Amino acid sequence: MTRTDFTQLRHGSDLLKRGFARMQQGGVIMDVVDAAQAAVAEDAGAVAVMALERVPADIRKAGGVARMSHPDMIQGILDCTSIPVMAKARIGHEGEARILEAMGVDMVDESEVLTPADPFFHINKKDYDIPFVCGATELGEAVRRIHEGAAMIRTKGEAGTGNLVAAVTHSRLITQEIKQVQSMDDELLDETADLILERYRVLADTSKLPGTHLETPFGTIDETMRSSIRGVLDEVKSLGRLPVVTFSAGGIATPADASHMMRMGLDGIFVGSGIFKSDDPPNMADAIVMATAHYDDANKVAEAMAMTEGDPMKGDELETLEIRLDQRGW
Numbered sequence: 001m002t003r004t005d006f007t008q009l010r011h012g013s014d015l016l017k018r019g020f021a022r023m024q025q026g027g028v029i030m031d032v033v034d035a036a037q038a039a040v041a042e043d044a045g046a047v048a049v050m051a052l053e054r055v056p057a058d059i060r061k062a063g064g065v066a067r068m069s070h071p072d073m074i075q076g077i078l079d080c081t082s083i084p085v086m087a088k089a090r091i092g093h094e095g096e097a098r099i100l101e102a103m104g105v106d107m108v109d110e111s112e113v114l115t116p117a118d119p120f121f122h123i124n125k126k127d128y129d130i131p132f133v134c135g136a137t138e139l140g141e142a143v144r145r146i147h148e149g150a151a152m153i154r155t156k157g158e159a160g161t162g163n164l165v166a167a168v169t170h171s172r173l174i175t176q177e178i179k180q181v182q183s184m185d186d187e188l189l190d191e192t193a194d195l196i197l198e199r200y201r202v203l204a205d206t207s208k209l210p211g212t213h214l215e216t217p218f219g220t221i222d223e224t225m226r227s228s229i230r231g232v233l234d235e236v237k238s239l240g241r242l243p244v245v246t247f248s249a250g251g252i253a254t255p256a257d258a259s260h261m262m263r264m265g266l267d268g269i270f271v272g273s274g275i276f277k278s279d280d281p282p283n284m285a286d287a288i289v290m291a292t293a294h295y296d297d298a299n300k301v302a303e304a305m306a307m308t309e310g311d312p313m314k315g316d317e318l319e320t321l322e323i324r325l326d327q328r329g330w
Contacts, residue, residue, distance in 0.1 A: 017131035017151035020107070021245040024048055024084070024152070024268055028258070028289050029247070031055050031272040033073075035080040037281075044285035045293075048084040048106065050270070051077035056113050056160030057273035057313065060323070066114045068096040074103060086133070091329050092118020101130045107152070109133045112328035113159050113272075120203040122329065124217040125149030135249070137170045137326055139177035140196040142242055143232045144330075147225075148218055153242055155266070156326040157250015160273050162315035164251045164260070166326055171248060171264045181236050189237070193230040197221065199330055241265075250326065253278070253312045255291030255304035262295035279310025 027047030032038045033054060041049045053069040054062065067090060074087050084106035089096035091110055096117075100108050110123055112135050125132040126149035135156035136142035142153045155174065157167030184192065200216050207213075214221040235243040248261035249270035258269045269292050278284040287304040294300035318324070 014149070014151070017149075018244055020084075020131050021133070021152040024247075025245050026268055026293065028269045028271060028292050029086065030275055030285065031270075032077060033276070035076055037276055038077050038081045040275075040282050040285050042081050042083050044282070045289040046083060046285070047268070048086055049077065049081060050086045050088065050109065050272075051105070052088055055273040055276055056325075057162075057277050058160075059113060060160040060325070066090075068093070068099065068114065071099065071103060074100070074105065078104065088114055089123070090114040091116040092121055092123060094123060097123050097128065097132075101128055105130070107131050107133055110150075111135065112156060112325050116328050120206075121200075121217050122148055125151075126218075133247075135326075135329060136174065138173050139181070139236070140199070141330060142174060142246075143196050143229060143236070144199065146232050146242070146244055147229050150244065152245045152247065154247040154249040154270055157248065157252070158318055158321070158324065158326050159250045160316075160325070161251050161318065161321070162253040162274060162277070162313040163318055164253070164257050166318060167248050167250045167252065167261060168264070170250075170326070171261065171266060174242070174246075175265065178236055178241060181233055182240060184237065189230060189233050193226055193233055196229050196233075197226050200225070202330075251315075252288070253315060255287040255301055255308075258288045259291045259295040259301045262292055268292065274313055277313035278308065279312075280308050283308045284312070 024047045029048045030041040030046045031050045032041055038049050051074045053073055059066045078085050086107040086109055087100050087105045088109045088111040097108050110132055131151035133152035134145040134150040136153050137156050155167050155170035200221050219225055245267045247268045247270050248266040252258055252271050253274035275281050275284050287307040291301045291304040
């Protein structure tokens, strides 16, 4: 039996943080920009909402630097809904994350949808009482975020496009790499841990000064950090999956999309632009929740598809994008 490390209780234990994330399992988390959209999400049966000033499609269209939403907007969502409220902070931006924690949001999304603040390091999520969700495109990225304290992982997909292909790509790659880890002996697991650890050296490698300084927000790059990463890999090998709840995100625009990602083994769905950029947001919200809950029942998914009127959001070919959000973070 795995023993709980009670020293972690100082900053909200992994047990508590992962427990909250697990409560969202099997459900849909919807991006909302105001109280009216939050009501639509809650009425549809969303397990949580993500409060932000603009859905990813509008963030992409507006360009410029995308930052944390205004506290008044987030507070308005907190005040009007009874389901959990999440909000986004920029990658590596401790200031934004601390504000969100102080405001009482239920989870912080350290998100590539916003403009990254730190090119070298993500936030040390173990220093917070609040749980974090982070994106990943491959297993090494997911392991680093879990090592840093993430309680939930979401495949990044390509937010704001209505195009599912990136979400499928990231899910397939993570699943493939988990299977590879399951076949590894101790020597290969050690090599993999070293490979995943290497990314933390970027700041030290960027410096042109002589000497080496391997300090990071997560401690010194040494055997202790390597052991922590190896521990996450051991969990992956034992469980045959990531040791935290894993949602799909980025490009989900129809009930069939939601069903498809759940069939791929994901634990739930984030929907950003797909609901409120469709022609029929209330019915689309109902339909995606229904398709997620009954993803393995084709008749139910067909019924969900028939619930919506008009068209889903217009999609974008990834090859036409000027900026790929899924390439932010590491």
